[in-house]
Amino acid sequence: MARERLYRLEAIVLKRSDIGEADRLLTLLTPARGKLRVIAKGARKPSSRKSGHVELFTRIALLLAQGKQLDIITQADTLDTRQTLRANLDRIGYAYYLAELVDQFAAEENENLALFELLDHALTWLGDAATNPILLARFFELHLLTHVGYRPQLFVCENCGKPVEPIENYFSITTGGVLDPNCVATQREHIEGRARDAQTLSLNALKALRYLQTRSWDTVRAVRLSAATHAEIETLLYRYIAHHLERNLKSVEFLRELRQPSVMAERESR
Amino acid sequence: MDTTPRAVTRLIEEFHRLPGIGPKTAQRLTFYLLRAPKEQAQALSEALAHLKERITTCAICANIAEENPCAICRDDGRDRSIVCIVEEPLDVLAIERTREYHGLYHVLHGAISPVEGIGPDDLKVDELLQRIKHNPGIMELVLATNPNVEGEATAMYLERLIKPLGIRMTRLARGLPMGGDLEYADEITLTRALEGRREV
Numbered sequence: 001m002a003r004e005r006l007y008r009l010e011a012i013v014l015k016r017s018d019i020g021e022a023d024r025l026l027t028l029l030t031p032a033r034g035k036l037r038v039i040a041k042g043a044r045k046p047s048s049r050k051s052g053h054v055e056l057f058t059r060i061a062l063l064l065a066q067g068k069q070l071d072i073i074t075q076a077d078t079l080d081t082r083q084t085l086r087a088n089l090d091r092i093g094y095a096y097y098l099a100e101l102v103d104q105f106a107a108e109e110n111e112n113l114a115l116f117e118l119l120d121h122a123l124t125w126l127g128d129a130a131t132n133p134i135l136l137a138r139f140f141e142l143h144l145l146t147h148v149g150y151r152p153q154l155f156v157c158e159n160c161g162k163p164v165e166p167i168e169n170y171f172s173i174t175t176g177g178v179l180d181p182n183c184v185a186t187q188r189e190h191i192e193g194r195a196r197d198a199q200t201l202s203l204n205a206l207k208a209l210r211y212l213q214t215r216s217w218d219t220v221r222a223v224r225l226s227a228a229t230h231a232e233i234e235t236l237l238y239r240y241i242a243h244h245l246e247r248n249l250k251s252v253e254f255l256r257e258l259r260q261p262s263v264m265a266e267r268e269s270r
Numbered sequence: 271m272d273t274t275p276r277a278v279t280r281l282i283e284e285f286h287r288l289p290g291i292g293p294k295t296a297q298r299l300t301f302y303l304l305r306a307p308k309e310q311a312q313a314l315s316e317a318l319a320h321l322k323e324r325i326t327t328c329a330i331c332a333n334i335a336e337e338n339p340c341a342i343c344r345d346d347g348r349d350r351s352i353v354c355i356v357e358e359p360l361d362v363l364a365i366e367r368t369r370e371y372h373g374l375y376h377v378l379h380g381a382i383s384p385v386e387g388i389g390p391d392d393l394k395v396d397e398l399l400q401r402i403k404h405n406p407g408i409m410e411l412v413l414a415t416n417p418n419v420e421g422e423a424t425a426m427y428l429e430r431l432i433k434p435l436g437i438r439m440t441r442l443a444r445g446l447p448m449g450g451d452l453e454y455a456d457e458i459t460l461t462r463a464l465e466g467r468r469e470v
């Protein structure tokens with residue numbers, strides 16, 4: 001696809017880092033081109049009006065000029081400042097997590113409107129004081145996995161293909177979905193290593209995962225999960241994500257620290 | 271075939287690697303030095319060598335310095351009850367230029383940005399806590415991190431961590447333009463931001 005020398009683009013800012021004397025390298029999520037890295041010249045100087053103060057997590061409209069390697073911002077207008085989000089440290093922590101997930105999973109030069117809309121909506125919901133950010137994080141993980149092609153299979157057994165019964169089942173990270181007790185018991189040694197990492201999945205956790213995976217946020221937002229069920233799906237999804245990324249996420253460490261006052265206290269007493 | 275002497279192309283390449291220097295400027299600087307008196311080139315090369323040999327990190331404030339502790343931490347004329355927390359050594363220079371601040375500093379060497387792989391453990395946060403603990407004379411911390419998401423998150427994090435210790439904490443006034451870096455703020459704006467700092 002031939003591009004104009006100057007072109008317009010809407011984007012969400014995932015990451016910023018300083019380069020050169022006063023420039024910034026921005027990693028953006030765009031609807032038409034997926035993840036995109038661009039340069040904002042002079043963005044660190046408070047006087048730089050032209051390229052605007054392109055802030056983390058904001059939704060922006062850009063005018064870009066084609067560069068030799070990376071394209072350069074010539075004009076930036078902020079469409080959503082995420083003001084309410086920025087005033088709350090815990091919510092900033094969650095926004096960092098969503099941005100890190102997208103940065104890790106999104107592909108460059110790959111149209112993904114659904115992913116763009118998911119992130120845009122999630123950042124808006126995160127700024128709403130009525131939103132439970134922990135529930136939103138689980139909803140976001142499941143929907144993101146769907147949009148980037150890693151949707152966990154929760155409805156039929158990954159081995160025999162039979163519908164999953166409403167009982168305690170198993171989940172296999174490497175297989176990418178649920179295994180029924182029969183397949184795990186009778187064929188643990190035969191299923192090409194698949195069932196070896198199978199761990200029990202409670203019926204409540206299975207129901208919660210299915211609900212979060214298939215419903216819209218308007219329906220999900222009112223859901224109340226027991227602490228045990230939430231802990232189970234949080235651990236499962238975290239292991240699933242870390243398996244696919246082959247790394248741990250820095251923002252998860254930060255969230256853990258924010259969520260546990262004991263960690264903060266321990267730091268103080270050190 | 272390129273007949274430019276290797277010593278010349280090498281210096282051009284080294285200049286070109288510096289921030290804000292394009293190939294044309296790199297060439298101009300190199301040919302300037304080629305024509306300049308030998309003493310000038312030597313002075314430059316000595317200054318560069320000393321930069322890496324003689325610069326250390328102050329064990330108290332984590333600022334870059336020639337001596338440890340640094341000149342500011344050793345200065346008896348400075349107010350030891352107040353510590354200004356900044357992201358980078360350049361921010362110390364920016365605040366010093368105002369001549370309005372007479373307390374001490376603490377340099378974090380960055381801001382919290384997990385998506386870039388930077389968490390509190392990667393900053394001089396533990397050093398700050400230790401410093402507070404061992405210096406009961408510290409009465410106020412001025413949070414002077416950059417007025418952007420990363421800087422605000424860092425300030426809120428430190429507030430949550432340190433406020434329970436009962437120390438007065440203030441944040442630079444909102445006069446600073448959002449999104450810009452502190453090191454680029456002009457002296458008047460920065461002076462106003464210091465004077466109008468608010469409790470957090």
Ligand SMILES: [Zn+2]
Binds near residue numbers: 182
């Ligand atoms: Zn089966």
Ligand SMILES: [Zn+2]
Binds near residue numbers: 340
């Ligand atoms: Zn010092």
